[in-house]
Amino acid sequence: MNLALILDILLIFLLLATIVYAMVLHRRLAMLRSEKEGLETFLDRMSQATAKADASLKGIRQTAEQAQAMLNDPMIKAQALRDELLFLIERADGSAERLAGATSGKVREEAPATPGPVRKPARRAAPAPAPQPEAAPDDGARSQAERDLMNALRNVR
Template sequence: MNLELGLNILLVLLLLPTVVYVALLQRRLASLRADREAVESVIERMNEATRRAEASLKGIRQAAEQAKVTLDEPVTRAQALRDELSFLVQRADAAGERLAGGLSSAGAGGATAAAPAAERPRRAKPANERRTAGGGTGNGSAEPAAAPETDEVRSQAERDLINALRNVR
């Protein structure tokens, strides 16, 4: 019997820490279950925030596409106008260089500011002043009228530029 009693006492001594350990484990599991509910609520809030963000991104994409469609036409027109203006500036530079070359060669040839009126270069009158009802130059001279400039040859930008320059005078 002694052996049986000793084994029972040993078994009780070993079961006592096991019971304490099980009680601690039970408390930890209970706190994990409570935390699980909190984690689930956080996950649900994250999912809702993700859905709202996706909806916002969809709206932003649609707004960007509408802005692109709205701005494509004006940008294309602006680029075309830029190209036309660049061309006109190049032509104006070339004409200015030709004019400056003509003036410098006239100055080198002995022409002065006191040159007779017949030898001075004449300032071209605008097309609306050159033409009169009779088809002449409007000054009664025998000079032929300058060839009429057709609007068909000029681009819209050139016509607009010419009209703007006329309005400035």
């Protein structure tokens, strides 16, 4: 056989394979073009869903900020009241200690220094009530800090 004939036959087989491959490629491209519209629709829907999610997140963020602001104000007031109550408790403890010291000092002063004749104490029906602090002490006797605190307490109510 002739070498030219063998080369022509080989070239025919290669051209047939190329034609078959081009037909397969053409079908795949046609299928991709038909799915392009579906893909574009999918991308549009995805874009709309992303925009809705972004708007929802903004709404959630605003609601959270409003809730925080709404809860912050009472919390700050409660902390201020707690601090004021702690201050008042400390002052009351100090006053109670001073009062206890003052009453125990009076008892010592009343007791006789030298033993005298033994007397029987008179019977009492009930012990005398302890002196009560004044309901509204004079503002002049208070320090400026106490007056400011009392004014702040009145304003909170």
